[in-house]
Amino acid sequence: MSWFKHFMIIWLFVLLFISCGVKAKDVKSAEEDFFEANLAYKKDQFQKAVDSYLKLIKNKFENGHIYYNIGNAYFRLGDIGRAILFYERARLLIPRDNDLIFNLSHARNQAVDTIDDINTFPLNKFFGLDSLNLYETFLAFTVLNVFFFFILGTRLFKKTELSYYLSIFLVIIISIGVCVLALKWYGWISDKRAVILSDKVEVLAGPDPKDTVLFKLHEGAVVHYERSEGDWVLLHLSKDKRGWTKSSQLERIVIKS
Amino acid sequence: MALLQEWTGSMKKIALGIAFIFLSVFFSSWAAAEVDVTLRLDRVEASIVDTVRMEVSVSGSRSSDATPVIHGLEPFLVTKDGTSSRVSIINGKVNAGFTYTYFIQLRKTGTFEIGPAEIKVDGRKLKSNSVKLVVKESSEQSGSDRSPVFIEASISSPEVYVEEQTIYILKLYRRVNVDDISLRLPEIEHIVFKQLGQSREYQATIAGATYQVLEIRYSLLASKQGEYVISPSKMNMTVRQPGKQSMVDDFFKNPFFKNPFPTFSSGRSLTLATSPLELKVIALPAEEKPTDFSGLVGKFQMESRLEPTSLKAGESATLTVQVSGKGNVNRIPDIDLPELPFARTYGDQPVLGIEQDDYGIGGTKTMKWALVPEKAGQFEIPILNVSFFNPETGKYNILHTSVHTMTVLPGTTQEIAALHSSSNATAAERSVKQEIQQIGKDILPIHMSAGGLSIPYRALTTGWLFWLVLISPASIYLILLCGIKLRKRSPERMAQLRSRNAFKKLARQCRQDLSGCADIIDAFRDYLNDSFNLSIGTLTSDDVEKILHAKGVATDTAKMICSLIQRLENAVYARDDAKPADAANDLLVLVKRLEKEIQ
Numbered sequence: 001m002s003w004f005k006h007f008m009i010i011w012l013f014v015l016l017f018i019s020c021g022v023k024a025k026d027v028k029s030a031e032e033d034f035f036e037a038n039l040a041y042k043k044d045q046f047q048k049a050v051d052s053y054l055k056l057i058k059n060k061f062e063n064g065h066i067y068y069n070i071g072n073a074y075f076r077l078g079d080i081g082r083a084i085l086f087y088e089r090a091r092l093l094i095p096r097d098n099d100l101i102f103n104l105s106h107a108r109n110q111a112v113d114t115i116d117d118i119n120t121f122p123l124n125k126f127f128g129l130d131s132l133n134l135y136e137t138f139l140a141f142t143v144l145n146v147f148f149f150f151i152l153g154t155r156l157f158k159k160t161e162l163s164y165y166l167s168i169f170l171v172i173i174i175s176i177g178v179c180v181l182a183l184k185w186y187g188w189i190s191d192k193r194a195v196i197l198s199d200k201v202e203v204l205a206g207p208d209p210k211d212t213v214l215f216k217l218h219e220g221a222v223v224h225y226e227r228s229e230g231d232w233v234l235l236h237l238s239k240d241k242r243g244w245t246k247s248s249q250l251e252r253i254v255i256k257s
Numbered sequence: 258m259a260l261l262q263e264w265t266g267s268m269k270k271i272a273l274g275i276a277f278i279f280l281s282v283f284f285s286s287w288a289a290a291e292v293d294v295t296l297r298l299d300r301v302e303a304s305i306v307d308t309v310r311m312e313v314s315v316s317g318s319r320s321s322d323a324t325p326v327i328h329g330l331e332p333f334l335v336t337k338d339g340t341s342s343r344v345s346i347i348n349g350k351v352n353a354g355f356t357y358t359y360f361i362q363l364r365k366t367g368t369f370e371i372g373p374a375e376i377k378v379d380g381r382k383l384k385s386n387s388v389k390l391v392v393k394e395s396s397e398q399s400g401s402d403r404s405p406v407f408i409e410a411s412i413s414s415p416e417v418y419v420e421e422q423t424i425y426i427l428k429l430y431r432r433v434n435v436d437d438i439s440l441r442l443p444e445i446e447h448i449v450f451k452q453l454g455q456s457r458e459y460q461a462t463i464a465g466a467t468y469q470v471l472e473i474r475y476s477l478l479a480s481k482q483g484e485y486v487i488s489p490s491k492m493n494m495t496v497r498q499p500g501k502q503s504m505v506d507d508f509f510k511n512p513f514f515k516n517p518f519p520t521f522s523s524g525r526s527l528t529l530a531t532s533p534l535e536l537k538v539i540a541l542p543a544e545e546k547p548t549d550f551s552g553l554v555g556k557f558q559m560e561s562r563l564e565p566t567s568l569k570a571g572e573s574a575t576l577t578v579q580v581s582g583k584g585n586v587n588r589i590p591d592i593d594l595p596e597l598p599f600a601r602t603y604g605d606q607p608v609l610g611i612e613q614d615d616y617g618i619g620g621t622k623t624m625k626w627a628l629v630p631e632k633a634g635q636f637e638i639p640i641l642n643v644s645f646f647n648p649e650t651g652k653y654n655i656l657h658t659s660v661h662t663m664t665v666l667p668g669t670t671q672e673i674a675a676l677h678s679s680s681n682a683t684a685a686e687r688s689v690k691q692e693i694q695q696i697g698k699d700i701l702p703i704h705m706s707a708g709g710l711s712i713p714y715r716a717l718t719t720g721w722l723f724w725l726v727l728i729s730p731a732s733i734y735l736i737l738l739c740g741i742k743l744r745k746r747s748p749e750r751m752a753q754l755r756s757r758n759a760f761k762k763l764a765r766q767c768r769q770d771l772s773g774c775a776d777i778i779d780a781f782r783d784y785l786n787d788s789f790n791l792s793i794g795t796l797t798s799d800d801v802e803k804i805l806h807a808k809g810v811a812t813d814t815a816k817m818i819c820s821l822i823q824r825l826e827n828a829v830y831a832r833d834d835a836k837p838a839d840a841a842n843d844l845l846v847l848v849k850r851l852e853k854e855i856q
Contacts, residue, residue, distance in 0.1 A: 030710045041703050056710065065704040072703050103700040138718045142726055149730035156734075156741055213444060 030061040037069070046073040064094030064133075068103070075107055081197040081219030083107045084115070088195065088222070088253045092188075096131050111220030124187065127180050137184045141177045148174050194235065194250045196221040201250070203243035207232035214243040225252055292317035294385040296327070296372045298361075299459060302391045302615060307470065308460040309361045310338075313374045313385060316354035319344070325357055325376040329369060329387070334362040362462060363392045395463070403463055405432040408492050410531035412477065418539050419482050420554040420585045421648040422617045425450065425475040427490055427531065430461065430468040434497040435527075440473070443488040447481040448536075453613045476617045478585060482540040489530035496525045545653055547644035554646045555584015555619075561658035563628075563638060570668035574628045578658055580643055581621035586611060589622040592641050599665070600630040630665040637662050752790075759787035760852055767841040774828040774837050781822065781844060798822040810854050818847050 037052030050073045053066050067090035075083035087104040094100060108115045124130050129137065148170040155163050196217045204211040207229050217223065226234040228247055235250070236242030292315065299310040313325050319342060327335075342355040361371075372387035406429070413424040429438070442450050453474040461470045479485065541554070561578045568574055580589050591607050604626045611620040630636070638661040647654050744750060763784040767777070782796035789808060793800060798819045805815035825840055 031707075034707050034710060038703060038705055061710040063707055063710060065707045066710070069703040072700055075700050099701040099704070106698060106700050109698075135715050135718055138723075145727070146730045149734045153734050153737055156737055 030056055030059065034061075034066070041069065041073055041076075044076075046076040049073045050077070064090045064092075064097065064100070067093065068097065068100050071100075071103065071107070075103070079197075079219075080107055080110050081195055082251075084111065084220045084222070085195040085197070085251055085253060088193070089255075092191075092254065093133050093135075095133055107220065112218035113221040115220065115222050124183065127183070129180065129184050129187070132184070134184055134188050137181055141181045144170070144174060144177050188254070191254045192225040192252065193254070194223055194225040194233075194252045196223065196250050198249040201245050203235070203241075203245050205243055207234075207244045211244070215241060217245075222253075223250065225250070292378050292381070292383060294325075294374060294376055294383045296374045296385040296388055298371065298388050298390060299457065300615065301389060302393070303363060304393050304395045304461070305363050305366055306395045306461045306463045307363060308462065309363065309390065310459060311335075311359045311361055311371065313357045313359075313376070314354060315356070315376060315378060315383075316352060318378045319353045319355065320378075321355070322377040322380065325374040325385075327359075327372060327374040329371040330361065332365055332369060334364060336360045336362070360460070366392045366394055368392075403430070403466070406430065406435060406494075406496060406527065406529065408490070408529045408531050410487075410490055410534060412487070412534055412536060415535060416537045416539065417479065418554060418646065418648045418651075419541055420478060420480060420552060420588070422476045422478050422555070422584060423536070424453070424615075424617060425477045425487070427473045427475070429471040429492060429529075430463070431471075432466060432468055435494045436497065436524075437493075437495040438471075439493045441491045441493075442475070443490055445485055445487060447479055447483070448485060448487070449478045449480070450475045451478070451618065452476075453615065453617065474615060476613075477536075479536065479538040482538045485536045485538060487534040487536055489533055492529045494527055494529075496527045541646050542651070542653075547653055547655060549590075549642065550644045550646070550653065551588050551590040553585065553588040553590070553644070554648060555582055555586075556647055556649065557582030557584065557589075557643070557645045557654075557656060559643060559656035559658060561641070561661065563661040563663060566662065567664040567666070568630065569666045570630050570633050572629070572668065574630075574663060576626045576628055576638060576661065578624045578641060579621055580624075580656065581619070582645075583617055583619035584645070586618065586620035586622065589620075590643060592624055592643065594626050594641065595639055597628065597636070597638075599632055599634065599636045600628045600663075603627040603629075628663070630663060633665050633667040635662060635664050755790065756788040756852065756855065759784045760848060762787065763848060764845055767845050774825040774840060777837060777841055777844060778822065778825050778829070781848075784848065796822070798826060805851070808855060810851055814847065814850050814854060818844075818851065821847060 033052055033056050037049045037056070040046075040052060041049035050070055053070045053073065056062070056066055067086045071083045071086035071090060074080075074086060084104070084107050087100060087107060090097070090100050091104065132140070148167070151163055151167050151170060155167065196219050199219050201217045201221075202213045203215050203217060205214055221237075223235040223237055226236060226242070228234070231247055232244050233247045233250065234242065234244055295312075295314045295316075297312045297314065303309050311327075313327065315321060336359065338358040338360055340355055340357050342353070344351065344353045346352070369390045369392065370387050371390055372385055374385040376383050376385075408430070409428045411426050413426070417423045427440070429435075453476055456471055456473040459470050459472070461468050477487075557580055559578065559580050561576070563574055563576050565574055576594070578592060586609065589609065594602055594604065596602070605624070607622055607624045609620060609622045611618060613619075628638075638658075640660065641658045643656045645654055645656070646652075763780055766780040778796055781801075782793055785791055785796070785801070785804060786793055789804065791804070793804075801822050802815055802819045805818060806812075810818075821840065821843055828840075
């Protein structure tokens with residue numbers, strides 16, 4: 001069994017190397033910036049708070065709570081469009097946060113246009129995926145995956161009836177897990193929602209200011225981004241409500257790096 | 258055969274019976290039907306060049322004694338189109354009737370009363386209703402310079418108040434066949450167009466030429482004061498032009514023949530535009546504006562009723578208030594009923610019904626409250642008000658509900674208790690438990706803790722770490738599997754296995770099969786052959802010592818095994834007294850020791 005021991009030692013060294021290789025960040029300084037931003041918000045200096053939170057995100061410190069706080073600051077500034085945009089971004093990361101759900105609903109009520117959840121797959125509800133973010137889904141799958149192969153590994157050395165039935169059960173669960181993860185992943189990469197940021201946006205029949213105005217949208221409306229041509233983007237709300245508008249008037253929820 | 262005849266006979270009787278029942282129902286219900294005459298015009302407002310379709314319908318009879326005499330048609334030229342009859346059976350009730358159709362060509366402007374139509378049916382003289390017809394001047398050009406297709410737009414009033422509706426009428430006149438008609442209305446900020454009903458078609462005669470007219474009406478509502486220019490409405494269509502006549506067509510022109518095939522026509526795309534129209538929108542006057550004015554503009558009336566007016570304490574009465582009229586009905590406010598000191602009130606959700614006709618959009622808003630008096634006496638329901646602006650008079654008006662008095666008789670405790678347990682349980686529950694009311698609305702505060710300022714588990718899902726985490730369990734498993742498989746096939750492992758199997762075999766033989774010392778020697782020889790992959794035919798103690806030494810067995814053990822083999826050889830060849838069972842046991846112990854030393 002000595003070869004197995006050697007293998008495990010090498011593996012541990014690899015993991016140690018990985019953990020050491022992760023770039024160390026100046027977390028303490030970021031925490032101070034976060035505290036400063038919160039203080040600015042408390043003193044009703046909402047623009048300063050927004051700037052500080054955005055600086056954190058620029059420095060790669062981001063999570064759902066920071067996006068939520070930015071949403072709050074924009075709401076206080078009266079910028080409903082950006083408030084909804086950042087609440088939606090926060091919802092991708094902390095979907096079960098009750099404060100966020102409440103504030104997003106309140107911000108939507110303040111918007112002129114009716115806003116529905118337009119990115120929900122029917123299967124997402126069935127699997128309860130709307131209440132998990134992508135990373136949590138992946139972690140759950142990883143745990144399941146490790147457990148499955150651990151059970152298979154033990155069967156290499158000792159075959160028991162319990163491990164046999166457990167491995168069959170895990171095969172089924174893993175298969176479902178793969179589907180769920182793929183679904184969540186697809187939902188993430190195909191999320192083309194965007195939020196209208198200008199007070200009033202005219203949606204035209206083509207990418208030209210001379211084109212016919214098809215309909216109007218107001219800040220906070222959530223639309224589907226389709227494609228862009230120069231400064232113009234093609235968006236749609238439904239099959240019969242699609243058209244072109246200036247790209248500066250909206251921003252996508254999922255930031256593609 | 259007799260059976261078949263009997264069956265046919267009985268079927269005939271059944272069929273006759275059914276026919277009799279059907280006819281008796283048909284004639285009895287017909288006989289009972291009431292004869293009624295109605296006069297209808299396809300519209301009540303027309304221009305002098307239009308042709309109006311008029312129908313005189315008689316229901317409840319299948320024929321008349323003479324054609325109807327219609328009063329009020331003297332100023333017009335009337336052409337009879339034809340008569341149609343109808344019979345319908347609905348829920349066993351037979352309804353027969355017939356209709357006379359006429360076309361009225363208008364000759365002068367003004368308001369005319371057409372009707373009544375008098376008709377004699379079954380010896381009885383019947384009279385219809387009368388209808389008012391308003392004839393206006395033709396909106397624009399009239400003369401011979403008209404093209405075969407043209408459009409016109411007009412508005413009913415060029416000067417309106419903010420949110421007062423005016424009617425935008427669009428007419429397409431055509432003398433040739435057109436199809437694929439599409440319309441693009443002007444888009445003006447602060448002005449909303451809403452189509453009134455379906456488009457209608459009729460005929461008009463202009464400069465002696467008959468045109469088919471397509472009329473579409475829109476309600477036009479301006480939300481901001483100012484002087485607007487209503488830009489042209491554009492209509493796209495394909496005009497069908499008759500194809501050229503061929504020789505075959507000339508041949509078929511002979512009245513003796515008639516071309517059974519229609520001539521193919523070609524299409525030409527055509528876009529028509531109306532002239533721009535001016536609309537002046539005046540602001541509502543600030544003077545005398547009621548404080549509770551909701552922006553309601555038009556002509557409205559209010560009705561209210563209380564049912565029942567007399568009841569016992571604990572019983573429920575319904576107060577209904579209806580505001581109806583023409584105008585921007587969506588501005589009709591939801592009236593608040595003040596709290597009543599003598600009764601509990603439960604308001605229903607107000608219902609707004611919207612209606613459209615040629616003169617615009619109108620509707621009725623119905624608001625209802627359930628009033629449950631709690632004490633006996635005579636009580637007055639407070640008067641409720643709604644204010645609106647009347648564009649015709651240019652003044653604000655206030656509508657009031659009627660004065661309603663509720664007489665409440667003393668109710669028994671049981672009745673009040675019964676009320677609580679009745680189907681209206683929700684309302685009763687509300688009286689016991691107070692509903693939490695939302696007083697203000699605001700967002701919840703920021704999160705003070707950001708939990709490590711990073712997205713948990715995000716690192717797992719990015720770059721090579723993602724694949725490492727995803728694939729490593731499977732790869733570890735596969736490495737283990739391959740290692741085990743390879744290990745099983747290594748020479749050392751094979752030798753071990755051989756040795757183990759040889760020992761097992763020897764042990765089995767020593768315990769069961771051996772009957773003499775020669776057998777023990779053979780069994781040990783087989784063990785050595787199997788274990789060390791040898792092929793010894795006859796085993797001697799000298800061979801044993803050499804082999805064991807070669808395989809690294811300790812000298813003591815080798816000597817002990819050699820002496821045992823010698824002992825067994827003596828027993829076989831010199832007939833020494835040796836017990837095979839004891840010798841086998843000794844051999845097993847020694848081989849066990851040997852196995853350990855080899856490993």
